[in-house]
Amino acid sequence: MDLCKVKVTAPGKVILHGEHSVLYGEVAVACSIGLRTTTIIQEIEVTNEPTINIIFLSLGLNESIPLKKVVEYFFEPPFSKSWKNPIEVDHASHLAKVNRFWSMIKPNFEKITEIQKQSLRSFLYLFSKIFGHTDLLANSMSVEMTTELTIGAGTGSSASFAVCLVAAFLQFLKIKCGCNDKIFHLEDLERISAEAFESEKIMHGTPSGIDNTTCTFGSLVSFKKGGTPCLLDFKTNIRILLVDTKVSRNTKRLVSHVSALKEKNSDAVGCVMMACGHITTTAIKILEELAQDEVKDIEEKYRHLRDLWNMNHCLLASLGVSHPALEDIRASAEVYGFGCKLTGAGGGGHAIILLPPSSDQNTIDSLMDDLKNKGYAVKDTRLGSDGVSLEIV
Numbered sequence: 001m002d003l004c005k006v007k008v009t010a011p012g013k014v015i016l017h018g019e020h021s022v023l024y025g026e027v028a029v030a031c032s033i034g035l036r037t038t039t040i041i042q043e044i045e046v047t048n049e050p051t052i053n054i055i056f057l058s059l060g061l062n063e064s065i066p067l068k069k070v071v072e073y074f075f076e077p078p079f080s081k082s083w084k085n086p087i088e089v090d091h092a093s094h095l096a097k098v099n100r101f102w103s104m105i106k107p108n109f110e111k112i113t114e115i116q117k118q119s120l121r122s123f124l125y126l127f128s129k130i131f132g133h134t135d136l137l138a139n140s141m142s143v144e145m146t147t148e149l150t151i152g153a154g155t156g157s158s159a160s161f162a163v164c165l166v167a168a169f170l171q172f173l174k175i176k177c178g179c180n181d182k183i184f185h186l187e188d189l190e191r192i193s194a195e196a197f198e199s200e201k202i203m204h205g206t207p208s209g210i211d212n213t214t215c216t217f218g219s220l221v222s223f224k225k226g227g228t229p230c231l232l233d234f235k236t237n238i239r240i241l242l243v244d245t246k247v248s249r250n251t252k253r254l255v256s257h258v259s260a261l262k263e264k265n266s267d268a269v270g271c272v273m274m275a276c277g278h279i280t281t282t283a284i285k286i287l288e289e290l291a292q293d294e295v296k297d298i299e300e301k302y303r304h305l306r307d308l309w310n311m312n313h314c315l316l317a318s319l320g321v322s323h324p325a326l327e328d329i330r331a332s333a334e335v336y337g338f339g340c341k342l343t344g345a346g347g348g349g350h351a352i353i354l355l356p357p358s359s360d361q362n363t364i365d366s367l368m369d370d371l372k373n374k375g376y377a378v379k380d381t382r383l384g385s386d387g388v389s390l391e392i393v
């Protein structure tokens with residue numbers, strides 16, 4: 001049999017509306033973006049002991065572990081030659097087993113960075129869960145991961161990472177089982193999102209599920225606390241600038257800040273949250289209209305969206321989750337008449353700037369230059385890119 005090679009990409013995401021207010025019961029909406037993570041799995045003919053080579057380029061991580069040890073430690077009969085029956089494991093005990101394995105195989109595991117530890121834990125958790133009842137792995141394999149996303153800055157790098165890994169493992173398994181599918185079907189996507197959610201739990205404890213859903217399916221996902229993320233049945237292709245303040249922020253701290261503010265000003269903060277909810281609902285309606293085949297008054301709709309982005313930002317700023325760098329970016333966008341808001345928890349992280357289709361490229365270039373000269377990182381990308389995809393290799 002030929003040596004197997006699989007290449008998969010998955011998008012990152014931004015929260016368009018509903019950050020913070022989602023925690024108080026309001027609807028939020030997230031959207032995939034055109035910046036992607038890529039995973040390549042390649043089988044390598046065995047010359048001696050087979051190994052799994054983990055190469056996470058964005059983390060400067062290159063680890064090699066003996067395949068035999070992984071198989072002995074995690075794999076269990078009954079062995080199957082089908083990819084179709086996902087294995088259920090108890091999350092906490094499987095993760096504890098993964099942690100024990102890493103401490104055993106890599107005695108300095110506790111000394112590497114927390115970011116690297118998280119990625120290695122997730123990797124082995126997913127690998128052993130997906131391949132754990134198969135006896136199809138004999139050769140060495142390399143798993144290489146790269147990303148266009150900034151890691152740890154609210155644009156869904158962890159979900160994009162997990163979705164890519166699961167999708168690549170699943171496709172690898174399918175090929176090993178003799179299946180020649182060249183696309184992911186709905187049941188594959190549902191499984192990819194569900195398995196990636198387990199990795200999100202490793203990274204975040206109690207994730208909402210909005211990130212893994214958005215990075216798997218692409219496009220727009222709405223979400224209410226305590227509910228299941230809902231895939232909106234329309235696509236968008238809006239151009240944005242994604243601006244990285246390079247100011248690190250702590251989501252938990254910002255969430256606590258808002259909660260303390262609400263304790264003291266329950267009605268006022270309640271009204272702000274409700275206003276954010278109204279903005280989300282109106283924005284979804286406009287996005288839905290913009291996704292129709294024949295759209296009337298496009299420019300007017302973009303002006304309306306711009307107002308909603310600006311209003312949403314100011315409401316978030318009133319909660320104390322903006323930052324001078326975010327305000328600076330907004331001021332630059334305002335000079336050119338563009339709408340702009342923080343995305344995610346705020347306090348730094350990223351801002352998004354809405355670019356209507358009529359925007360003049362020279363104007364966009366000038367704005368980008370202004371922002372770069374001020375020290376921000378700027379990416380020109382689109383909202384609503386495809387979800388996880390198989391690439392031909």
Ligand SMILES: Nc1ncnc2c1ncn2[C@@H]1O[C@H](COP(=O)(O)OP(=O)(O)O)[C@@H](O)[C@H]1O
Pocket residue numbers: 037056057058059114115116117118119145146147150151152153154155156157158159161203
């Ligand atoms: N390309 C990647 N390669 C390896 N690990 C990654 C990659 N992207 C993200 N991660 C993992 O995801 C974690 C980032 O999660 P998080 O802090 O939630 O950031 P984000 O908001 O970007 O998802 C990192 O600590 C790292 O463990």
Ligand SMILES: C[C@@](O)(CCOP(=O)(O)O)CC(=O)O
Pocket residue numbers: 015018019020021022023153154155208251255343344345346
């Ligand atoms: C502030 C919050 O609403 C969004 C956090 O977004 P991010 O992880 O900073 O992208 C928190 C949450 O929804 O869990």
